[in-house]
Amino acid sequence: MTTTNWGELTHAYGSAEDIPGLFAQLGGPEDDKVWSELWSALCHQGSVYEASWAAMPVLADIALGRAPGEPIQAVLMAGLITADPDDTRREQYAREIGELLVVARGLLTAPGSRDFVYLQMAVLAFEGAGVWAEALEGVTREEYDLECPECEDCLYVAFGSYGTFTSAGDYVGSGAKNTEARGDLTPTPPERLTGIGARLHREAVAAGQGEVALALTYVFGRAHCPSCDAEFSVSDEVERQWV
Structure with a gap:
Protein backbone atom coordinates (compact mmCIF):
# COMPACT_ATOMS: atom_id res chain seq x y z
CA MET A 1 0.00 0.00 0.00
CA LEU A 136 -22.96 -18.28 -13.08
CA GLU A 137 -24.64 -15.80 -10.73
CA GLY A 138 -27.91 -16.81 -12.37
CA VAL A 139 -27.69 -20.01 -10.31
CA THR A 140 -28.07 -17.96 -7.13
CA ARG A 141 -31.06 -16.09 -8.61
CA GLU A 142 -32.63 -19.39 -9.76
CA GLU A 143 -33.33 -18.01 -13.23
CA TYR A 144 -31.92 -16.68 -16.47
CA ASP A 145 -33.52 -14.01 -18.63
CA LEU A 146 -32.99 -15.01 -22.25
CA GLU A 147 -34.36 -14.43 -25.73
CA CYS A 148 -35.67 -17.42 -27.66
CA PRO A 149 -33.09 -18.04 -30.42
CA GLU A 150 -35.92 -18.65 -32.92
CA CYS A 151 -38.79 -16.21 -32.26
CA GLU A 152 -36.78 -13.80 -30.06
CA ASP A 153 -39.48 -13.68 -27.37
CA CYS A 154 -38.19 -12.75 -23.94
CA LEU A 155 -38.16 -15.81 -21.70
CA TYR A 156 -37.47 -16.62 -18.09
CA VAL A 157 -35.71 -19.92 -17.52
CA ALA A 158 -36.61 -20.86 -13.93
CA PHE A 159 -35.14 -23.68 -11.87
CA GLY A 160 -35.84 -22.94 -8.22
CA SER A 161 -38.53 -22.58 -5.60
CA TYR A 162 -41.20 -21.72 -8.22
CA GLY A 163 -40.51 -24.87 -10.21
CA THR A 164 -38.55 -25.74 -13.33
CA PHE A 165 -39.87 -24.33 -16.60
CA THR A 166 -39.48 -21.62 -19.20
CA SER A 167 -41.95 -18.76 -19.06
CA ALA A 168 -42.92 -16.20 -21.67
CA GLY A 169 -44.19 -13.86 -18.96
CA ASP A 170 -44.02 -12.98 -15.31
CA TYR A 171 -44.26 -16.19 -13.31
CA VAL A 172 -44.13 -14.50 -9.91
CA GLY A 173 -46.61 -11.61 -10.13
CA SER A 174 -50.13 -11.40 -11.49
CA GLY A 175 -49.45 -13.83 -14.35
CA ALA A 176 -47.91 -16.48 -12.13
CA LYS A 177 -50.81 -18.93 -12.61
CA ASN A 178 -50.79 -18.69 -16.40
CA THR A 179 -49.17 -22.07 -16.99
CA GLU A 180 -50.14 -21.98 -20.69
CA ALA A 181 -47.30 -19.50 -21.19
CA ARG A 182 -44.76 -22.04 -19.94
CA GLY A 183 -42.53 -24.54 -21.68
CA ASP A 184 -40.59 -27.55 -20.50
CA LEU A 185 -37.14 -27.31 -18.99
CA THR A 186 -35.28 -30.62 -19.18
CA PRO A 187 -32.17 -31.30 -17.09
CA THR A 188 -29.12 -33.04 -18.47
CA PRO A 189 -28.32 -36.20 -16.47
CA PRO A 190 -25.09 -35.65 -14.51
CA GLU A 191 -23.30 -38.47 -16.35
CA ARG A 192 -24.00 -36.72 -19.66
CA LEU A 193 -22.69 -33.31 -18.67
CA THR A 194 -19.54 -32.24 -20.48
CA GLY A 195 -17.04 -29.40 -20.36
CA ILE A 196 -17.61 -26.54 -17.93
CA GLY A 197 -21.00 -27.95 -16.92
CA ALA A 198 -19.49 -31.26 -15.85
CA ARG A 199 -16.73 -29.51 -13.94
CA LEU A 200 -19.04 -27.17 -12.05
CA HIS A 201 -21.42 -30.01 -11.21
CA ARG A 202 -18.54 -32.17 -9.99
CA GLU A 203 -17.32 -29.37 -7.73
CA ALA A 204 -20.80 -28.88 -6.26
CA VAL A 205 -21.21 -32.59 -5.53
CA ALA A 206 -17.76 -32.79 -3.93
CA ALA A 207 -18.60 -29.86 -1.64
CA GLY A 208 -21.98 -31.30 -0.63
CA GLN A 209 -23.84 -28.55 -2.49
CA GLY A 210 -26.76 -30.68 -3.65
CA GLU A 211 -29.09 -27.81 -4.58
CA VAL A 212 -26.39 -26.16 -6.67
CA ALA A 213 -25.58 -29.46 -8.36
CA LEU A 214 -29.25 -29.97 -9.25
CA ALA A 215 -29.63 -26.40 -10.55
CA LEU A 216 -26.62 -26.90 -12.80
CA THR A 217 -28.29 -29.85 -14.54
CA TYR A 218 -31.01 -27.41 -15.64
CA VAL A 219 -28.61 -24.59 -16.50
CA PHE A 220 -26.79 -27.03 -18.77
CA GLY A 221 -30.05 -28.63 -19.87
CA ARG A 222 -32.52 -27.88 -22.65
CA ALA A 223 -35.50 -25.55 -22.77
CA HIS A 224 -38.63 -25.29 -24.90
CA CYS A 225 -39.96 -21.89 -25.88
CA PRO A 226 -43.67 -21.68 -24.97
CA SER A 227 -44.25 -19.19 -27.79
CA CYS A 228 -42.86 -21.13 -30.77
CA ASP A 229 -41.95 -24.51 -29.23
CA ALA A 230 -38.32 -24.20 -30.31
CA GLU A 231 -35.89 -26.27 -28.28
CA PHE A 232 -32.53 -24.83 -27.30
CA SER A 233 -29.57 -25.33 -24.98
CA VAL A 234 -29.85 -23.02 -21.99
CA SER A 235 -26.09 -22.76 -21.45
CA ASP A 236 -25.40 -22.08 -25.14
CA GLU A 237 -27.84 -19.17 -25.08
CA VAL A 238 -26.42 -17.83 -21.82
CA GLU A 239 -22.97 -17.81 -23.39
CA ARG A 240 -24.24 -16.27 -26.63
CA GLN A 241 -26.40 -13.60 -25.05
CA TRP A 242 -24.38 -12.69 -21.97
CA VAL A 243 -23.27 -9.08 -22.08
Missing part, protein backbone atom coordinates in the same frame (compact mmCIF):
# COMPACT_ATOMS: atom_id res chain seq x y z
CA THR A 2 2.93 2.36 0.66
CA THR A 3 3.85 2.34 -3.04
CA THR A 4 0.36 3.31 -4.22
CA ASN A 5 -0.70 6.94 -4.37
CA TRP A 6 -4.35 6.31 -3.56
CA GLY A 7 -5.19 10.00 -3.75
CA GLU A 8 -4.52 9.89 -7.49
CA LEU A 9 -6.91 6.97 -7.97
CA THR A 10 -10.70 6.94 -8.02
CA HIS A 11 -13.47 4.59 -6.94
CA ALA A 12 -17.26 4.76 -7.03
CA TYR A 13 -17.41 7.92 -4.91
CA GLY A 14 -14.40 9.84 -6.16
CA SER A 15 -10.92 9.95 -4.66
CA ALA A 16 -9.64 6.62 -3.31
CA GLU A 17 -7.56 8.25 -0.58
CA ASP A 18 -9.81 6.63 2.05
CA ILE A 19 -9.05 3.05 0.95
CA PRO A 20 -5.81 2.53 2.95
CA GLY A 21 -7.60 3.64 6.11
CA LEU A 22 -10.42 1.18 5.51
CA PHE A 23 -8.06 -1.73 4.95
CA ALA A 24 -6.17 -0.73 8.10
CA GLN A 25 -9.37 -1.16 10.15
CA LEU A 26 -9.78 -4.82 9.23
CA GLY A 27 -9.16 -7.36 11.95
CA GLY A 28 -11.29 -5.46 14.45
CA PRO A 29 -14.83 -5.66 15.81
CA GLU A 30 -16.40 -3.76 12.90
CA ASP A 31 -15.10 -5.87 10.02
CA ASP A 32 -18.57 -6.34 8.51
CA LYS A 33 -19.06 -2.58 8.31
CA VAL A 34 -15.59 -2.04 6.87
CA TRP A 35 -16.06 -4.71 4.21
CA SER A 36 -19.42 -3.19 3.32
CA GLU A 37 -17.74 0.17 2.72
CA LEU A 38 -14.97 -1.45 0.69
CA TRP A 39 -17.45 -3.34 -1.47
CA SER A 40 -19.48 -0.18 -2.01
CA ALA A 41 -16.44 1.87 -3.02
CA LEU A 42 -14.44 -0.65 -5.04
CA CYS A 43 -17.18 -2.84 -6.58
CA HIS A 44 -20.28 -0.69 -6.55
CA GLN A 45 -23.10 -2.65 -8.22
CA GLY A 46 -20.49 -4.83 -9.88
CA SER A 47 -18.51 -1.95 -11.40
CA VAL A 48 -14.72 -1.95 -11.33
CA TYR A 49 -12.52 1.15 -10.95
CA GLU A 50 -8.82 1.93 -11.13
CA ALA A 51 -8.63 1.75 -7.34
CA SER A 52 -10.24 -1.70 -7.47
CA TRP A 53 -7.34 -3.14 -9.43
CA ALA A 54 -4.85 -1.28 -7.24
CA ALA A 55 -6.33 -3.12 -4.26
CA MET A 56 -5.37 -6.54 -5.65
CA PRO A 57 -2.05 -6.84 -3.75
CA VAL A 58 -3.83 -5.99 -0.48
CA LEU A 59 -6.58 -8.50 -1.18
CA ALA A 60 -3.99 -11.18 -1.93
CA ASP A 61 -2.24 -10.43 1.36
CA ILE A 62 -5.54 -10.77 3.25
CA ALA A 63 -6.41 -14.01 1.45
CA LEU A 64 -3.05 -15.53 2.35
CA GLY A 65 -3.09 -14.31 5.96
CA ARG A 66 -0.29 -11.80 5.47
CA ALA A 67 -2.68 -8.99 6.47
CA PRO A 68 -5.73 -8.93 8.76
CA GLY A 69 -9.19 -9.50 7.34
CA GLU A 70 -11.49 -12.29 6.21
CA PRO A 71 -9.89 -14.35 3.39
CA ILE A 72 -13.17 -15.29 1.74
CA GLN A 73 -14.20 -11.64 1.47
CA ALA A 74 -10.86 -10.82 -0.14
CA VAL A 75 -11.19 -13.72 -2.59
CA LEU A 76 -14.74 -12.81 -3.59
CA MET A 77 -13.90 -9.15 -4.09
CA ALA A 78 -10.77 -9.96 -6.08
CA GLY A 79 -12.78 -12.42 -8.17
CA LEU A 80 -15.31 -9.78 -9.13
CA ILE A 81 -12.52 -7.34 -9.98
CA THR A 82 -10.67 -9.93 -12.06
CA ALA A 83 -13.82 -10.74 -14.04
CA ASP A 84 -13.39 -7.28 -15.57
CA PRO A 85 -12.06 -7.88 -19.12
CA ASP A 86 -8.78 -5.98 -18.82
CA ASP A 87 -5.87 -8.03 -20.16
CA THR A 88 -3.31 -5.37 -19.28
CA ARG A 89 -4.39 -5.35 -15.63
CA ARG A 90 -4.52 -9.15 -15.52
CA GLU A 91 -0.91 -9.25 -16.66
CA GLN A 92 0.09 -6.55 -14.19
CA TYR A 93 -1.40 -8.46 -11.27
CA ALA A 94 -0.68 -11.98 -12.51
CA ARG A 95 1.22 -12.93 -9.36
CA GLU A 96 -1.62 -11.84 -7.08
CA ILE A 97 -4.21 -13.58 -9.27
CA GLY A 98 -2.22 -16.80 -9.06
CA GLU A 99 -2.02 -16.58 -5.26
CA LEU A 100 -5.73 -15.83 -4.97
CA LEU A 101 -6.58 -18.75 -7.24
CA VAL A 102 -4.85 -21.19 -4.88
CA VAL A 103 -6.77 -19.84 -1.89
CA ALA A 104 -10.09 -19.81 -3.79
CA ARG A 105 -9.68 -23.45 -4.82
CA GLY A 106 -9.05 -24.40 -1.22
CA LEU A 107 -12.14 -22.53 0.01
CA LEU A 108 -14.21 -24.18 -2.71
CA THR A 109 -13.75 -27.60 -1.14
CA ALA A 110 -15.07 -26.52 2.28
CA PRO A 111 -18.49 -28.13 2.83
CA GLY A 112 -21.58 -26.02 3.44
CA SER A 113 -20.26 -22.66 2.24
CA ARG A 114 -23.06 -20.14 1.69
CA ASP A 115 -20.82 -18.41 -0.85
CA PHE A 116 -20.12 -21.55 -2.87
CA VAL A 117 -21.38 -20.29 -6.25
CA TYR A 118 -19.55 -16.99 -5.80
CA LEU A 119 -16.38 -18.92 -5.01
CA GLN A 120 -16.85 -20.87 -8.21
CA MET A 121 -17.22 -17.56 -10.03
CA ALA A 122 -14.02 -16.25 -8.42
CA VAL A 123 -12.07 -19.33 -9.46
CA LEU A 124 -13.32 -18.98 -13.02
CA ALA A 125 -12.42 -15.28 -13.03
CA PHE A 126 -8.88 -15.96 -11.80
CA GLU A 127 -8.53 -18.63 -14.49
CA GLY A 128 -9.84 -16.28 -17.17
CA ALA A 129 -12.51 -18.84 -18.03
CA GLY A 130 -14.93 -16.54 -19.87
CA VAL A 131 -18.56 -15.58 -19.38
CA TRP A 132 -19.35 -18.06 -16.58
CA ALA A 133 -17.18 -16.05 -14.19
CA GLU A 134 -20.13 -13.64 -14.18
CA ALA A 135 -23.01 -15.55 -15.72
Whole structure:
Protein backbone atom coordinates (compact mmCIF):
# COMPACT_ATOMS: atom_id res chain seq x y z
CA MET A 1 0.00 0.00 0.00
CA THR A 2 2.93 2.36 0.66
CA THR A 3 3.85 2.34 -3.04
CA THR A 4 0.36 3.31 -4.22
CA ASN A 5 -0.70 6.94 -4.37
CA TRP A 6 -4.35 6.31 -3.56
CA GLY A 7 -5.19 10.00 -3.75
CA GLU A 8 -4.52 9.89 -7.49
CA LEU A 9 -6.91 6.97 -7.97
CA THR A 10 -10.70 6.94 -8.02
CA HIS A 11 -13.47 4.59 -6.94
CA ALA A 12 -17.26 4.76 -7.03
CA TYR A 13 -17.41 7.92 -4.91
CA GLY A 14 -14.40 9.84 -6.16
CA SER A 15 -10.92 9.95 -4.66
CA ALA A 16 -9.64 6.62 -3.31
CA GLU A 17 -7.56 8.25 -0.58
CA ASP A 18 -9.81 6.63 2.05
CA ILE A 19 -9.05 3.05 0.95
CA PRO A 20 -5.81 2.53 2.95
CA GLY A 21 -7.60 3.64 6.11
CA LEU A 22 -10.42 1.18 5.51
CA PHE A 23 -8.06 -1.73 4.95
CA ALA A 24 -6.17 -0.73 8.10
CA GLN A 25 -9.37 -1.16 10.15
CA LEU A 26 -9.78 -4.82 9.23
CA GLY A 27 -9.16 -7.36 11.95
CA GLY A 28 -11.29 -5.46 14.45
CA PRO A 29 -14.83 -5.66 15.81
CA GLU A 30 -16.40 -3.76 12.90
CA ASP A 31 -15.10 -5.87 10.02
CA ASP A 32 -18.57 -6.34 8.51
CA LYS A 33 -19.06 -2.58 8.31
CA VAL A 34 -15.59 -2.04 6.87
CA TRP A 35 -16.06 -4.71 4.21
CA SER A 36 -19.42 -3.19 3.32
CA GLU A 37 -17.74 0.17 2.72
CA LEU A 38 -14.97 -1.45 0.69
CA TRP A 39 -17.45 -3.34 -1.47
CA SER A 40 -19.48 -0.18 -2.01
CA ALA A 41 -16.44 1.87 -3.02
CA LEU A 42 -14.44 -0.65 -5.04
CA CYS A 43 -17.18 -2.84 -6.58
CA HIS A 44 -20.28 -0.69 -6.55
CA GLN A 45 -23.10 -2.65 -8.22
CA GLY A 46 -20.49 -4.83 -9.88
CA SER A 47 -18.51 -1.95 -11.40
CA VAL A 48 -14.72 -1.95 -11.33
CA TYR A 49 -12.52 1.15 -10.95
CA GLU A 50 -8.82 1.93 -11.13
CA ALA A 51 -8.63 1.75 -7.34
CA SER A 52 -10.24 -1.70 -7.47
CA TRP A 53 -7.34 -3.14 -9.43
CA ALA A 54 -4.85 -1.28 -7.24
CA ALA A 55 -6.33 -3.12 -4.26
CA MET A 56 -5.37 -6.54 -5.65
CA PRO A 57 -2.05 -6.84 -3.75
CA VAL A 58 -3.83 -5.99 -0.48
CA LEU A 59 -6.58 -8.50 -1.18
CA ALA A 60 -3.99 -11.18 -1.93
CA ASP A 61 -2.24 -10.43 1.36
CA ILE A 62 -5.54 -10.77 3.25
CA ALA A 63 -6.41 -14.01 1.45
CA LEU A 64 -3.05 -15.53 2.35
CA GLY A 65 -3.09 -14.31 5.96
CA ARG A 66 -0.29 -11.80 5.47
CA ALA A 67 -2.68 -8.99 6.47
CA PRO A 68 -5.73 -8.93 8.76
CA GLY A 69 -9.19 -9.50 7.34
CA GLU A 70 -11.49 -12.29 6.21
CA PRO A 71 -9.89 -14.35 3.39
CA ILE A 72 -13.17 -15.29 1.74
CA GLN A 73 -14.20 -11.64 1.47
CA ALA A 74 -10.86 -10.82 -0.14
CA VAL A 75 -11.19 -13.72 -2.59
CA LEU A 76 -14.74 -12.81 -3.59
CA MET A 77 -13.90 -9.15 -4.09
CA ALA A 78 -10.77 -9.96 -6.08
CA GLY A 79 -12.78 -12.42 -8.17
CA LEU A 80 -15.31 -9.78 -9.13
CA ILE A 81 -12.52 -7.34 -9.98
CA THR A 82 -10.67 -9.93 -12.06
CA ALA A 83 -13.82 -10.74 -14.04
CA ASP A 84 -13.39 -7.28 -15.57
CA PRO A 85 -12.06 -7.88 -19.12
CA ASP A 86 -8.78 -5.98 -18.82
CA ASP A 87 -5.87 -8.03 -20.16
CA THR A 88 -3.31 -5.37 -19.28
CA ARG A 89 -4.39 -5.35 -15.63
CA ARG A 90 -4.52 -9.15 -15.52
CA GLU A 91 -0.91 -9.25 -16.66
CA GLN A 92 0.09 -6.55 -14.19
CA TYR A 93 -1.40 -8.46 -11.27
CA ALA A 94 -0.68 -11.98 -12.51
CA ARG A 95 1.22 -12.93 -9.36
CA GLU A 96 -1.62 -11.84 -7.08
CA ILE A 97 -4.21 -13.58 -9.27
CA GLY A 98 -2.22 -16.80 -9.06
CA GLU A 99 -2.02 -16.58 -5.26
CA LEU A 100 -5.73 -15.83 -4.97
CA LEU A 101 -6.58 -18.75 -7.24
CA VAL A 102 -4.85 -21.19 -4.88
CA VAL A 103 -6.77 -19.84 -1.89
CA ALA A 104 -10.09 -19.81 -3.79
CA ARG A 105 -9.68 -23.45 -4.82
CA GLY A 106 -9.05 -24.40 -1.22
CA LEU A 107 -12.14 -22.53 0.01
CA LEU A 108 -14.21 -24.18 -2.71
CA THR A 109 -13.75 -27.60 -1.14
CA ALA A 110 -15.07 -26.52 2.28
CA PRO A 111 -18.49 -28.13 2.83
CA GLY A 112 -21.58 -26.02 3.44
CA SER A 113 -20.26 -22.66 2.24
CA ARG A 114 -23.06 -20.14 1.69
CA ASP A 115 -20.82 -18.41 -0.85
CA PHE A 116 -20.12 -21.55 -2.87
CA VAL A 117 -21.38 -20.29 -6.25
CA TYR A 118 -19.55 -16.99 -5.80
CA LEU A 119 -16.38 -18.92 -5.01
CA GLN A 120 -16.85 -20.87 -8.21
CA MET A 121 -17.22 -17.56 -10.03
CA ALA A 122 -14.02 -16.25 -8.42
CA VAL A 123 -12.07 -19.33 -9.46
CA LEU A 124 -13.32 -18.98 -13.02
CA ALA A 125 -12.42 -15.28 -13.03
CA PHE A 126 -8.88 -15.96 -11.80
CA GLU A 127 -8.53 -18.63 -14.49
CA GLY A 128 -9.84 -16.28 -17.17
CA ALA A 129 -12.51 -18.84 -18.03
CA GLY A 130 -14.93 -16.54 -19.87
CA VAL A 131 -18.56 -15.58 -19.38
CA TRP A 132 -19.35 -18.06 -16.58
CA ALA A 133 -17.18 -16.05 -14.19
CA GLU A 134 -20.13 -13.64 -14.18
CA ALA A 135 -23.01 -15.55 -15.72
CA LEU A 136 -22.96 -18.28 -13.08
CA GLU A 137 -24.64 -15.80 -10.73
CA GLY A 138 -27.91 -16.81 -12.37
CA VAL A 139 -27.69 -20.01 -10.31
CA THR A 140 -28.07 -17.96 -7.13
CA ARG A 141 -31.06 -16.09 -8.61
CA GLU A 142 -32.63 -19.39 -9.76
CA GLU A 143 -33.33 -18.01 -13.23
CA TYR A 144 -31.92 -16.68 -16.47
CA ASP A 145 -33.52 -14.01 -18.63
CA LEU A 146 -32.99 -15.01 -22.25
CA GLU A 147 -34.36 -14.43 -25.73
CA CYS A 148 -35.67 -17.42 -27.66
CA PRO A 149 -33.09 -18.04 -30.42
CA GLU A 150 -35.92 -18.65 -32.92
CA CYS A 151 -38.79 -16.21 -32.26
CA GLU A 152 -36.78 -13.80 -30.06
CA ASP A 153 -39.48 -13.68 -27.37
CA CYS A 154 -38.19 -12.75 -23.94
CA LEU A 155 -38.16 -15.81 -21.70
CA TYR A 156 -37.47 -16.62 -18.09
CA VAL A 157 -35.71 -19.92 -17.52
CA ALA A 158 -36.61 -20.86 -13.93
CA PHE A 159 -35.14 -23.68 -11.87
CA GLY A 160 -35.84 -22.94 -8.22
CA SER A 161 -38.53 -22.58 -5.60
CA TYR A 162 -41.20 -21.72 -8.22
CA GLY A 163 -40.51 -24.87 -10.21
CA THR A 164 -38.55 -25.74 -13.33
CA PHE A 165 -39.87 -24.33 -16.60
CA THR A 166 -39.48 -21.62 -19.20
CA SER A 167 -41.95 -18.76 -19.06
CA ALA A 168 -42.92 -16.20 -21.67
CA GLY A 169 -44.19 -13.86 -18.96
CA ASP A 170 -44.02 -12.98 -15.31
CA TYR A 171 -44.26 -16.19 -13.31
CA VAL A 172 -44.13 -14.50 -9.91
CA GLY A 173 -46.61 -11.61 -10.13
CA SER A 174 -50.13 -11.40 -11.49
CA GLY A 175 -49.45 -13.83 -14.35
CA ALA A 176 -47.91 -16.48 -12.13
CA LYS A 177 -50.81 -18.93 -12.61
CA ASN A 178 -50.79 -18.69 -16.40
CA THR A 179 -49.17 -22.07 -16.99
CA GLU A 180 -50.14 -21.98 -20.69
CA ALA A 181 -47.30 -19.50 -21.19
CA ARG A 182 -44.76 -22.04 -19.94
CA GLY A 183 -42.53 -24.54 -21.68
CA ASP A 184 -40.59 -27.55 -20.50
CA LEU A 185 -37.14 -27.31 -18.99
CA THR A 186 -35.28 -30.62 -19.18
CA PRO A 187 -32.17 -31.30 -17.09
CA THR A 188 -29.12 -33.04 -18.47
CA PRO A 189 -28.32 -36.20 -16.47
CA PRO A 190 -25.09 -35.65 -14.51
CA GLU A 191 -23.30 -38.47 -16.35
CA ARG A 192 -24.00 -36.72 -19.66
CA LEU A 193 -22.69 -33.31 -18.67
CA THR A 194 -19.54 -32.24 -20.48
CA GLY A 195 -17.04 -29.40 -20.36
CA ILE A 196 -17.61 -26.54 -17.93
CA GLY A 197 -21.00 -27.95 -16.92
CA ALA A 198 -19.49 -31.26 -15.85
CA ARG A 199 -16.73 -29.51 -13.94
CA LEU A 200 -19.04 -27.17 -12.05
CA HIS A 201 -21.42 -30.01 -11.21
CA ARG A 202 -18.54 -32.17 -9.99
CA GLU A 203 -17.32 -29.37 -7.73
CA ALA A 204 -20.80 -28.88 -6.26
CA VAL A 205 -21.21 -32.59 -5.53
CA ALA A 206 -17.76 -32.79 -3.93
CA ALA A 207 -18.60 -29.86 -1.64
CA GLY A 208 -21.98 -31.30 -0.63
CA GLN A 209 -23.84 -28.55 -2.49
CA GLY A 210 -26.76 -30.68 -3.65
CA GLU A 211 -29.09 -27.81 -4.58
CA VAL A 212 -26.39 -26.16 -6.67
CA ALA A 213 -25.58 -29.46 -8.36
CA LEU A 214 -29.25 -29.97 -9.25
CA ALA A 215 -29.63 -26.40 -10.55
CA LEU A 216 -26.62 -26.90 -12.80
CA THR A 217 -28.29 -29.85 -14.54
CA TYR A 218 -31.01 -27.41 -15.64
CA VAL A 219 -28.61 -24.59 -16.50
CA PHE A 220 -26.79 -27.03 -18.77
CA GLY A 221 -30.05 -28.63 -19.87
CA ARG A 222 -32.52 -27.88 -22.65
CA ALA A 223 -35.50 -25.55 -22.77
CA HIS A 224 -38.63 -25.29 -24.90
CA CYS A 225 -39.96 -21.89 -25.88
CA PRO A 226 -43.67 -21.68 -24.97
CA SER A 227 -44.25 -19.19 -27.79
CA CYS A 228 -42.86 -21.13 -30.77
CA ASP A 229 -41.95 -24.51 -29.23
CA ALA A 230 -38.32 -24.20 -30.31
CA GLU A 231 -35.89 -26.27 -28.28
CA PHE A 232 -32.53 -24.83 -27.30
CA SER A 233 -29.57 -25.33 -24.98
CA VAL A 234 -29.85 -23.02 -21.99
CA SER A 235 -26.09 -22.76 -21.45
CA ASP A 236 -25.40 -22.08 -25.14
CA GLU A 237 -27.84 -19.17 -25.08
CA VAL A 238 -26.42 -17.83 -21.82
CA GLU A 239 -22.97 -17.81 -23.39
CA ARG A 240 -24.24 -16.27 -26.63
CA GLN A 241 -26.40 -13.60 -25.05
CA TRP A 242 -24.38 -12.69 -21.97
CA VAL A 243 -23.27 -9.08 -22.08
